[in-house]
Amino acid sequence: MKVLAINGSPHMDEGNTAIILNPFLEGMKEAGADVDLFFTKKLKIGPCNGDMSCWFKNPGKCGQDDDMQMLYPKLMEADVIVWATPVYYAGVTGPLKNLMDRQLPIHMQGELGSKMQKIVLVSTCGAWELSMFDPLLAQMKALYTRSNGNSDLAGALLRPMAEGMKEMIKAGELGLVDGIIQAVKEAGRQIVKEGRISEEIQRKVSKELMPRDAYYKAAKEMMEQVKKSMVQ
Numbered sequence: 001m002k003v004l005a006i007n008g009s010p011h012m013d014e015g016n017t018a019i020i021l022n023p024f025l026e027g028m029k030e031a032g033a034d035v036d037l038f039f040t041k042k043l044k045i046g047p048c049n050g051d052m053s054c055w056f057k058n059p060g061k062c063g064q065d066d067d068m069q070m071l072y073p074k075l076m077e078a079d080v081i082v083w084a085t086p087v088y089y090a091g092v093t094g095p096l097k098n099l100m101d102r103q104l105p106i107h108m109q110g111e112l113g114s115k116m117q118k119i120v121l122v123s124t125c126g127a128w129e130l131s132m133f134d135p136l137l138a139q140m141k142a143l144y145t146r147s148n149g150n151s152d153l154a155g156a157l158l159r160p161m162a163e164g165m166k167e168m169i170k171a172g173e174l175g176l177v178d179g180i181i182q183a184v185k186e187a188g189r190q191i192v193k194e195g196r197i198s199e200e201i202q203r204k205v206s207k208e209l210m211p212r213d214a215y216y217k218a219a220k221e222m223m224e225q226v227k228k229s230m231v232q
């Protein structure tokens with residue numbers, strides 16, 4: 001099974017998104033998948049210029065000569081595509097959106113043949129509320145439904161309160177966080193073996209780490225400290 005994962009966080013392997021993405025990819029590798037990971041920050045990918053030449057003038061070909069040319073075959077060959085992103089203004093990051101928009105040449109009718117790809121969303125956000133992911137999830141569901149084409153949303157690993165999770169790891173408070181990481185790894189094994197991530201595992205990944213008021217109080221204190229350290 002070929003897996004293509006794209007991490008759209010500017011923090012790459014040091015970010016909150018990688019805290020969830022990396023054990024998910026490990027779980028998939030453990031179950032035998034062949035995993036390729038790219039960071040949008042390291043790729044040169046411009047925005048789609050919208051001229052539709054990839055549909056009408058040169059069908060299936062994008063005229064822009066950048067890193068998308070290297071990614072097109074990988075996007076077509078993948079059995080599983082993992083979109084990993086922090087929530088930025090209720091959506092994916094700009095560089096990841098550019099990459100997603102540039103898929104137009106391979107989404108010409110029939111280009112993927114009868115191939116059915118699995119899509120997984122991995123996302124983290126600063127808010128306590130799980131509903132912060134609703135717009136992103138709605139976008140993924142609209143794009144990836146079996147009845148709509150060649151792709152099927154096989155699961156979403158959504159981690160709210162991600163800044164809190166990072167602080168808990170720094171403070172060595174690993175109990176609850178370890179449960180989340182184990183669930184993420186299991187999600188990786190599950191998608192390879194069963195082709196889907198169960199609702200139960202997805203719920204475990206999004207599990208509450210602390211009450212809402214306590215989270216926002218701690219977040220406010222943390223931001224004041226960061227601000228002080230930046231102006232010193």
Ligand SMILES: Cc1cc2nc3c(=O)[nH]c(=O)nc-3n(C[C@H](O)[C@H](O)[C@H](O)COP(=O)(O)O)c2cc1C
Pocket residue numbers: 009010011012014015016017018085086087088089090091124125126127128132162163
């Ligand atoms: C420009 C920007 C926009 C953001 N927008 C949101 C948002 O709409 N909702 C939210 O809960 N968090 C938002 N965040 C917080 C990030 O989603 C959160 O810190 C995330 O875990 C960062 O992941 P990373 O470390 O992998 O980059 C935003 C952060 C930035 C820098």
